[in-house]
Structures are given as structure tokens and as C-alpha cells.
Amino acid sequence: MSTSTTDRPTTPPTVWLARGRHVGTAAEEVLRRNLRDLKERGVIHDHMEPPETEGARERVFEARWLVAGEVTVRARLALSDVSDGGREWVLAAEAEAAWDLQWPSPVTMFWPEGPDAPDSPDTPAAGWDRASGSGLRLRDINPLPADDKDLRRVLRNAAPDTWTVHVVVHEAMTPDESGRRPLSPLLPPGVRHRVVEHRAAPHQLRAVNWALREFGVEVPRGGAVVLPGIPAPEGYDRGRFAVRSVFLDGSRPTELIDAVTRFARAPRPLPKGADEVLTALREDWHLLTLEEELERERALVAMYAEALEAMTKSRDLYREAAERANEALAAYRESAAAASLPAPREQERNQDTQPVSPFQQLTRTLERLKGGGKAKRAATPEARTDTEDRANTEARTETEDRTGTPGPEAP
Structure with missing residues (x-):
């Protein structure tokens, strides 16, 4: 299975993320009661429950506090219903500086450290410290199922999870009561509420490594391994996050604590769906100070x-x-009007140069030919002699009538 980190952006160093499930029925009341108590004791500066919008699928709680005396932390916890009961919670916190794992866990700024009060005298105390989806405990040991099929299912569901840190510990021999203490209380505050500890019995080593083979990791006999998640952090080396020996005798497992802490501190890809949670924290924030309101x-x-x-x-x-x-x-x-109305001289030239039909051209040609023929006949010698004879005869007759003598004859 691919462990590429290119599919998702890296979690910002100022951001702290966690997700879990509350298995009781009064999650909102537990949060309100604990937030009021923390504000009264000065642990947090303020908290707020923004008005619920119409059609909202989650209930939101906001809180603000200081760490290291001067670094402000803003956190947002959203509750939503799940089909198989309980309420799923998603918590995102962002500080004004890079997150230090020694700072208090944001979980303790919303949920009480101890178990919830019972819903009724006849029911046990509910808990908020269950892993989302699987229901495994976040602050306790989770023995792997005895059935191999169920064991493989649990590990295959845990391996791709990047919201929490999954640690598999193999018991070389069945430990006593002191060896069954969970790892969580020994971890830095910023890690302990994000770890799921799986315990494999001595005879389950082969089944465990068979289930983890497809993820490229294995548990040393009597040791432990931190699962990389999918996608794995950049530069993940299974050798650096595998512990050869874990002494389950009540002593402090320093090597295992160091491996888990290094893994939690390393840059990791944003878990699936965390981008929306982070955007809501940054852009839909309501708990503002007076200065922040003025600045906004x-x-x-x-x-x-x-x-x-x-x-x-x-x-x-x-x-x-x-x-x-x-x-x-x-x-x-204007230019179009001037072009469509030509001047008078241009109209005359246009009339002279208007196209003539073929019939008109033929008529004009015949008239020219006719006139030219008459002119040629009048200019012949015979026509000119007859004209002169008629003129001489008329002149002689006029002379005889005037003088009584015959006029001269024409030559």
C-alpha cells in the first residue's frame, strides 16, 4: 500500500489535532461544566458556545488560554452524532508559536481528566477517551482480540489512521499487574491523549506481523513498533520507530517513550478531513477579545x-x-450620411456615366449610320451639278423678266 505524503499538505507546526468519541449521552453538559470550572480556576481565559445555525450537524465549543506565560492558544471542539451511538468529537488547537509537546494537552481544556459523572445512579461513568471509529481506549491498554481474523481487522483498521498514534507492544511473557500499566501517563502532555496502545499476547506475534506485513513494519519479539499511518511521515524509517525490548516490569520504558515522542514531533501529513477542521478554526472563530474585535x-x-x-x-x-x-x-x-448623399456635380457626372442598356446603344448606332449616309449622298458630284443648274435657270428667268432680253446661258 502506498505511503506517499504528496497527497496531503503537512500539518502546520503551530497546530494540534485530535479526534475521539464520547460514549455517554450527556457530552454537551460535561463540556459546559468542565469549561465553567476551568474558567473559574483561571486555567483558561474564556470559552464560548457559538449560536447553533439552522441545519447544523455539529455543536461547537471554543476556548482560549495561555501557555508558557505568553503564548495564546485558540481551540475549537466540534461534537457530532454517529450512527452507532455516542458523540464523535474533533479538536483543533492553534498556538501563536510552534507547538511544544510539554504544553498542556488541549483535550484537558475541554474534557475532565477523570471519568464523567454517571448519567444515573444505575449506570457506570461514561468516557470521552475512545478512539473514533474503533472505540478503543486512548488512555489505557487495548489487548488484541484472541481470534486471528478479528486481530487482523483491528490492526488493518488502525494502520492507516493518522489522527492518532498507534503503538503495538508484544508481551514476551505474560506480565504481572505492574507490567499492565498503560504507556499514556508516561508520555509528554501533548502526546498522551493521541495514543492508542495495542497489546499482543506472547502467542500472537506471528499473527500480528502477518497483519502488519502489507504496511511494511513488524514487531520485534518482546518489543514494540510505532505504526506509520497512511500516508507515512516524510522520511519514516521503521528501524527508528521500532524498539527491540520493552520490559513490562513497571519500570519506565524510556526507549519506547522516546520513539513515540519523536514520531509525534515529526512533521506529518494532515489527517483526512483535518483541512476542513483547521479552516473552521481559523475562519469561523467567534471568541474574540476587544482588541481582536476592533482589529477585525x-x-x-x-x-x-x-x-x-x-x-x-x-x-x-x-x-x-x-x-x-x-x-x-x-x-x-455623420460619415455614413455624407457618403450616402453625393454632391450635385457628382450627380450629373453620375447621370452621364450611368450605364446604357444594349437596346439604347443599338438605336444610337443606327441613328449615326443614317445621318452619315445622307451627308455622303449630298456631297457627291452629280448632286452638286444638279443644284447648280437649277440655280442658273432661276437666275436667267429672273433677268429676262426684268430686262426683256434673254440672260446669259450657263457655260
Whole structure:
């Protein structure tokens, strides 16, 4: 199975994430009671339960406190129903500096350290410290099932989980009561509420390593291993997170504590769904101080001013563009009108040069030929002699009538 870290971004160093399940029926009341108590004792500065929006699927609680005397931490816990009972909780906390695992666990700023009060005198105390999905305990030992099939199912479900740190410890021999103490209380505060400790009996080593083979890790006999999760952290080396020997005699397992702490401190990919949780913490935060409210209002005013300035510039640019468009349209209409109405001389030239039909051309040609023929006949010698004879005869007759003598004959 792939363990690539390229699919998800890395968890920011200032962020602390955890997820679990409350198995009782009064999770909201437990949170409210503990938050009020912590504020009265000065452990947290303030807390808030934002108004529930219509159609919301979760109930949100916010809290703020200081660590190391000057570093502010903001945290958001969301409760949601699950189909098989109980309430699932998701907690995201972000500090103003890189998270130190020695700081108090954000879980203890919402949930009580001890067990919840019983819902009724006849029911046992409920607990918030169950792993989400599996129901395994976060602060206690979880023996692996005796059935091999169930054992493989538990480990295969645990191996891909990146919300919590899963540790598998193999008992070389059955320990006594002192050897059954959980690892969680010995870990740094910032780790202890995110660890699920699996215990394998002496005869289960082979079944355990068979189930873990597909994830590329194995448990040494009498030792322990920290499961990498999917995707695994960058540079994960199973040799660095495997412990050869764990003495379950009540002594402090220093080597195992060191391996778990190094794994928790190493940069890890954001768990599945954690990006939405982190976005809600940063962008949907309600518990503001007076200074933060003033800063937010100033930011809103600046944002609105920038938006108004941008709108004003856009309006001016639009108006200028509209005026230029109207001027161009008017000029175009004037030029189009001038082109469609030619001057009088141009009209006359146009009339002279209007196209003539073929019938008109033929008529004009015949008229020219006809006129030209008459002119040629009048210009022949015979026509010219007859004309002159008629003119001489008329002149002689007029002379005889005037003088009584015959006029000269024509030559």
C-alpha cells in the first residue's frame, strides 16, 4: 500500500489535532461544566458556545488560554452524532508559536481528566477517551482480540489512521499487574491523549506481523513498533520507530517513550478531513477579545473602502468608455450620411456615366449610320451639278423678266 505524503499538505507546526468519541449521552453538559470550572480556576481565559445555525450537524465549543506565560492558544471542539451511538468529537488547537509537546494537552481544556459523572445512579461513568471509529481506549491498554481474523481487522483498521498514534507492544511473557500499566501517563502532555496502545499476547506475534506485513513494519519479539499511518511521515524509517525490548516490569520504558515522542514531533501529513477542521478554526472563530474585535472591524472597514474605491474606478472607467463609444457612434453616423448623399456635380457626372442598356446603344448606332449616309449622298458630284443648274435657270428667268432680253446661258 502506498505511503506517499504528496497527497496531503503537512500539518502546520503551530497546530494540534485530535479526534475521539464520547460514549455517554450527556457530552454537551460535561463540556459546559468542565469549561465553567476551568474558567473559574483561571486555567483558561474564556470559552464560548457559538449560536447553533439552522441545519447544523455539529455543536461547537471554543476556548482560549495561555501557555508558557505568553503564548495564546485558540481551540475549537466540534461534537457530532454517529450512527452507532455516542458523540464523535474533533479538536483543533492553534498556538501563536510552534507547538511544544510539554504544553498542556488541549483535550484537558475541554474534557475532565477523570471519568464523567454517571448519567444515573444505575449506570457506570461514561468516557470521552475512545478512539473514533474503533472505540478503543486512548488512555489505557487495548489487548488484541484472541481470534486471528478479528486481530487482523483491528490492526488493518488502525494502520492507516493518522489522527492518532498507534503503538503495538508484544508481551514476551505474560506480565504481572505492574507490567499492565498503560504507556499514556508516561508520555509528554501533548502526546498522551493521541495514543492508542495495542497489546499482543506472547502467542500472537506471528499473527500480528502477518497483519502488519502489507504496511511494511513488524514487531520485534518482546518489543514494540510505532505504526506509520497512511500516508507515512516524510522520511519514516521503521528501524527508528521500532524498539527491540520493552520490559513490562513497571519500570519506565524510556526507549519506547522516546520513539513515540519523536514520531509525534515529526512533521506529518494532515489527517483526512483535518483541512476542513483547521479552516473552521481559523475562519469561523467567534471568541474574540476587544482588541481582536476592533482589529477585525478595522479590517472590514479597510476591505469595504478598497471595494468602494474599486467600484468608483470601475464606474468612472465605464462612463468614460461610454462617452467615447457615443462619440465614435456619432462620427460614424455623420460619415455614413455624407457618403450616402453625393454632391450635385457628382450627380450629373453620375447621370452621364450611368450605364446604357444594349437596346439604347443599338438605336444610337443606327441613328449615326443614317445621318452619315445622307451627308455622303449630298456631297457627291452629280448632286452638286444638279443644284447648280437649277440655280442658273432661276437666275436667267429672273433677268429676262426684268430686262426683256434673254440672260446669259450657263457655260
